Amino acid sequence: EIVLTQSPGTLSLSPGERATLSCRASQSVTSNYLAWYQQKPGQPPRLLIYGASRRATGIPDRLSGSGSGTDFTLTISSLEPEDFAVYYCQQYGNSPLTFGQGTKLEIK
Amino acid sequence: QVQLQESGPGLVKPSETLSLTCTVSGDSITSSYWSWIRQPPGKEPEWIGYIYYSGITSYNPSLWGRVTISVDRSKNQFSLKLSSVTAADTAVYYCTRNNGYYIDWGQGTLVTVSS
Numbered sequence: 736e737i738v739l740t741q742s743p744g745t746l747s748l749s750p751g752e753r754a755t756l757s758c759r760a761s762q763s764v765t766s767n768y769l770a771w772y773q774q775k776p777g778q779p780p781r782l783l784i785y786g787a788s789r790r791a792t793g794i795p796d797r798l799s800g801s802g803s804g805t806d807f808t809l810t811i812s813s814l815e816p817e818d819f820a821v822y823y824c825q826q827y828g829n830s831p832l833t834f835g836q837g838t839k840l841e842i843k
Numbered sequence: 844q845v846q847l848q849e850s851g852p853g854l855v856k857p858s859e860t861l862s863l864t865c866t867v868s869g870d871s872i873t874s875s876y877w878s879w880i881r882q883p884p885g886k887e888p889e890w891i892g893y894i895y896y897s898g899i900t901s902y903n904p905s906l907w908g909r910v911t912i913s914v915d916r917s918k919n920q921f922s923l924k925l926s927s928v929t930a931a932d933t934a935v936y937y938c939t940r941n942n943g944y945y946i947d948w949g950q951g952t953l954v955t956v957s958s
Contacts, residue, residue, distance in 0.1 A: 770944035779937055779948035780888060791946075823887055827943030831903045832890040 737761055737826050739835035747843040754811040756838045758824035763804045765828025771800055771809045774837075775820045783822075784809065814840075845870045847938045847949035855932075855956050861925040865938030865949060872896050872919045878941045879912060879923045881934040882951070889934075893941060894921055928956045 738761040748754055758769065767787040772780035782791040784800035787807055797812045811818055819842050824835040851863035865877070878893040892902035894912045902910050906925065914921045925932060933956045940947040 768943055772945075779951050780945070781948075782944060782946055785944040825888075825944065830901060831905070832943070834887045834889070836887050 736831055737764065737829050737833055739824050739826060739833055741822075741824060741835035741838045743838060744836075745839045745841060747841050748814055749843045750814050750816055752814050754809075754814055754818070754840060756809040756822055756840070758802075758807040758809070758835050760805040760807075760826060762829075764807075764826045767803050767807075768826060768828035769800075769802070769807050770825045770827065772823045772825065773818075773820045774823065780823060811840075816842075845940055845947045847940065847947060849936060849938050849949045849952040851952065851954070853953060853955060855928055855954060856958050857929055857956055858927055861923070861928050861932065861936075861954055861956075863923045863936055863938075863952065863954070865921050865923075867919045867921070867940075870940075872914060872916055872921065875940050875946075876942065877914070877921045878939045878945065880937045880939055880945065880948075881932075882937070883931075883934040888937075891923065891925075891936075930956050932956050 740759045742757045769787045771784040774780040788800045799810050801808050821837045821839050823837050846868045848866045855861045873896040879891040880888050882888045892912050894900045909926045911924045935951040937951045938949045939945040
């Protein structure tokens with residue numbers, strides 16, 4: 736099973752700042768099949784990025800994904816108020832499909 | 844746009860079987876793969892398993908032997924059964940449309956295991 740470790744656990748930033756979230760896999764993710772999700776309280780996760788760097792429908796270009804192999808990054812270039820939430824990475828290259836433990840992005 | 848809606852009991856007794864149904868609207872259930880995901884309070888999501896309309900399934904080994912996912916094409920629904928539940932199975936259960944990654948999600952239903 737591929738274990739995904741996200742860092743930091745909590746990230747405190749202000750609107751307008753740049754956010755960099757990390758996801759590290761315990762072994763190489765097949766074909767860079769890595770997705771990112773945003774979750775707000777009481778809501779299901781929302782797909783942001785798939786294939787490590789492809790934005791899902793309707794996702795603004797201030798969000799971007801990068802990385803390959805075992806190290807992946809989600810970058811938000813300039814934080815908007817609606818970006819403060821919990822973010823999860825998920826790999827779908829190997830069974831069982833697994834999620835990271837999440838990064839909470841909070842307002843400083 | 845696809846909409847998914849989970850339904851089923853919100854309270855299940857220990858050792859009994861959890862049963863949930865997901866109704867798909869806005870698209871045919873023959874169009875994609877469909878999954879169940881659960882999320883214990885305050886924790887990350889966990890993949891339970893998926894099904895294709897043809898009946899092909901795959902399950903998380905951590906739940907092997909306790910989980911069954913089935914599909915009813917005539918009703919555009921798919922279902923989850925999880926047997927011998929314990930308190931550790933308490934979670935919000937989501938049904939999703941997936942292509943490896945999870946594209947569309949239901950709103951989720953909280954299932955509590957308690958006597």
